[in-house]
Amino acid sequence: MEEKNWSWEMILKITSILLLLGICLAQKTRYDGFSVLRVVPRTAKEVHALNRILENINHLQANIWRFSGVIGKPVDIQISPKHLSNLNETLLRDGFRSELLIPDVQKLIYEREQQNQDIKETAALFEYGKYHTLDEVNNWIDNITKFYSNITSVFEITKSYEGRSIRGIKISTAEGNTKPGFFIEGGIHAREWISPATVIYMTGQMLDRYSADLRIKQLVDSFDWFILPVFNVDGYEYTWTKNRNWRKTRSKHGPCVGVDPNRNWDYQWCKEGASKDPCSDQYCGPKAFSEVEVKGVADFIMANAKTMKGFIDFHSYSQLWMSPWGYTKELPPDFQDQDKGSELAVDALEKVYGTKYQHGSIANTIYVASGSSADWTYGAAKVKYSYGVELRDTGKYGFLLPPDQIIPSGKETLEALIALANFVLNN
Ligand SMILES: [Zn+2]
Known part of the structure; x- marks a missing residue:
């Protein structure tokens, strides 16, 4: 009797874990509150310093949208709200100021999905826009x-x-x-x-x-x-x-x-x-x-x-x-x-x-x-x-x-x- 109860409990537990896993796997990655910052290196020394920072921000789960190895060419970094202040502090320590390019990545993803859905297929073969x-x-x-x-x-x-x-x-x-x-x-x-x-x-x-x-x-x-x-x-x-x-x-x-x-x-x-x-x-x-x-x-x-x-x-x-x-x-x-x-x-x-x-x-x-x-x-x-x-x-x-x-x-x-x-x- 005791054994049977246990196994039912186990089955329930496993089922709910699998269900949760299924939901997680089916879901799209969300970027709520993620922002994209821009930093522009002004000298060869800054190019070098910025690239060193980028190599070492893995722990901040930052994602580089645009990379630069050239003076005056911007670097765009996507960062989570949790790590935003940390990234800004890191940048400031080397004298970089960042500009906010995109305040909320998820909001923009959602807007684009809506815009794209709203475009009706009108062309005979294909809607190119x-x-x-x-x-x-x-x-x-x-x-x-x-x-x-x-x-x-x-x-x-x-x-x-x-x-x-x-x-x-x-x-x-x-x-x-x-x-x-x-x-x-x-x-x-x-x-x-x-x-x-x-x-x-x-x-x-x-x-x-x-x-x-x-x-x-x-x-x-x-x-x-x-x-x-x-x-x-x-x-x-x-x-x-x-x-x-x-x-x-x-x-x-x-x-x-x-x-x-x-x-x-x-x-x-x-x-x-x-x-x-x-x-x-x-x-x-x-x-x-x-x-x-x-x-x-x-x-x-x-x-x-x-x-x-x-x-x-x-x-x-x-x-x-x-x-x-x-x-x-x-x-x-x-x-x-x-x-x-x-x-x-x-x-x-x-x-x-x-x-x-x-x-x-x-x-x-x-x-x-x-x-x-x-x-x-x-x-x-x-x-x-x-x-x-x-x-x-x-x-x-x-x-x-x-x-x-x-x-x-x-x-x-x-x-x-x-x-x-x-x-x-x-x-
Ligand atoms: Zn590419």
């Missing part, structure tokens, strides 16, 4: 390639760590791979939602306007386009279902989940500007190409490397158009040509809405970062015109950019792409 889930993006890939089956096809890079399909669209108006290739990727970092949205918009424009707009026709006709809207599919899905602020892949190599897929490429892998700490947001992974997604895209580009002439990896935020190198502040032999392409791109971009982008080499424009995509495509695959682009904005909303900025971002970036593609073609 809205953020879309991975399933919706994949449906769009299916639909638009069926609609334009004469010039498009779907390519699958590989399956992700969690088994999702990583899919892109090839646009080609010639038989076979006879034209120079141009590879565009979005969403390598999960939380940078404007990146897939901008890539999707540009692709839609290239197809919808192909037969009616001569400039678009020339753009499309000049290359075989390989467009991958969502690179980091597992991470992207995770930002929709669990944690809006997720950046890395979702693989498990150690005590923490995920690798920074833009520190995992096998060129100058895991040198300066990457972390060996599995819990860091810049974790380079246990080895180069440890991430199936990165290895998959690299293999795909390498298989087409002979004809590949252009590569752009879209990120957000900061409004920067950057070329190699990331791993060193030294400039590569092709820098002048590469940066000329950037200059033409940002000039064309600015003409649309006045949005200002800066350009230069990655290491000299934001920070030294090794094992990044553009370094590999240039250094290993020899794609001369390789770029890393940070899209809108400069920090007012950061990753939580309102959906009404998707189409403007798409329009101006498409102008940049046209200018750059023309330049690449003629060089």
Whole structure:
């Protein structure tokens, strides 16, 4: 009798623990009262001091939204209300003053969810001025390639760590791979939602306007386009279902989940500007190409490397158009040509809405970062015109950019792409 009572109690206890665990697992990570602070280093000494602070604030559970290794370029730090005063004290001790960029991250996440839900699907195929889930993006890939089956096809890079399909669209108006290739990727970092949205918009424009707009026709006709809207599919899905602020892949190599897929490429892998700490947001992974997604895209580009002439990896935020190198502040032999392409791109971009982008080499424009995509495509695959682009904005909303900025971002970036593609073609 006694034994039976005990086991019932045990069953009840276990059931309630499981229930609680289930609720916790199902819930999204919340950021109530979390703020984003901005600090700008004014001297080389301050850059150094600030980076030392950032390396040692793990215990404050701070999350870096924007990192800087350059004088005058801001660092944006997300911090919980519990640790806010502690962080400010730490900063003040080294003479830094912080500016409050975003007072309540959760409030902004909620606002964005509402805005996005309120946008009705009106377009015949797809509503481009809205953020879309991975399933919706994949449906769009299916639909638009069926609609334009004469010039498009779907390519699958590989399956992700969690088994999702990583899919892109090839646009080609010639038989076979006879034209120079141009590879565009979005969403390598999960939380940078404007990146897939901008890539999707540009692709839609290239197809919808192909037969009616001569400039678009020339753009499309000049290359075989390989467009991958969502690179980091597992991470992207995770930002929709669990944690809006997720950046890395979702693989498990150690005590923490995920690798920074833009520190995992096998060129100058895991040198300066990457972390060996599995819990860091810049974790380079246990080895180069440890991430199936990165290895998959690299293999795909390498298989087409002979004809590949252009590569752009879209990120957000900061409004920067950057070329190699990331791993060193030294400039590569092709820098002048590469940066000329950037200059033409940002000039064309600015003409649309006045949005200002800066350009230069990655290491000299934001920070030294090794094992990044553009370094590999240039250094290993020899794609001369390789770029890393940070899209809108400069920090007012950061990753939580309102959906009404998707189409403007798409329009101006498409102008940049046209200018750059023309330049690449003629060089
Ligand atoms: Zn990024």
